[in-house]
Amino acid sequence: MKIENLIALFKEDKPRISSNIIHVWAVFWANFKIFLSYKTWVITETISTVASIAMYSFMGLQVDARRIILAGYGEVSWLSFALIGVATANYLWMCISRLSHSLQHEIREGT
Numbered sequence: 095m096k097i098e099n100l101i102a103l104f105k106e107d108k109p110r111i112s113s114n115i116i117h118v119w120a121v122f123w124a125n126f127k128i129f130l131s132y133k134t135w136v137i138t139e140t141i142s143t144v145a146s147i148a149m150y151s152f153m154g155l156q157v158d159a160r161r162i163i164l165a166g167y168g169e170v171s172w173l174s175f176a177l178i179g180v181a182t183a184n185y186l187w188m189c190i191s192r193l194s195h196s197l198q199h200e201i202r203e204g205t
Contacts (some may be wrong), residue, residue: 150183159171
């Protein structure tokens with residue numbers, strides 16, 4: 095393509111169709127492309143999902159709601175246990191990913 099054609103293309107005045115739905119779709123599509131472009135992210139996300147399910151299943155076997163109530167912690171439901179599990183898992187995942195990110199910066203900078 096010639097430079098003149100590119101300049102003409104950029105000078106062309108097109109009406110922009112802007113809406114929240116188009117913007118949300120564009121952000122989703124861009125993030126999805128980035129997600130798929132890094133193969134290790136796909137593998138890591140899949141492993142983290144499987145690990146979370148395994149952790150909740152294991153903790154579900156370990157935690158007895160009746161014993162927690164007898165210990166004085168009040169009424170405990172599966173939903174509250176799951177919410178605490180999700181919050182804990184996200185916190186731990188954030189800590190691990192921050193460490194990984196810091197190590198990547200150290201490796202890139204050569205320090």
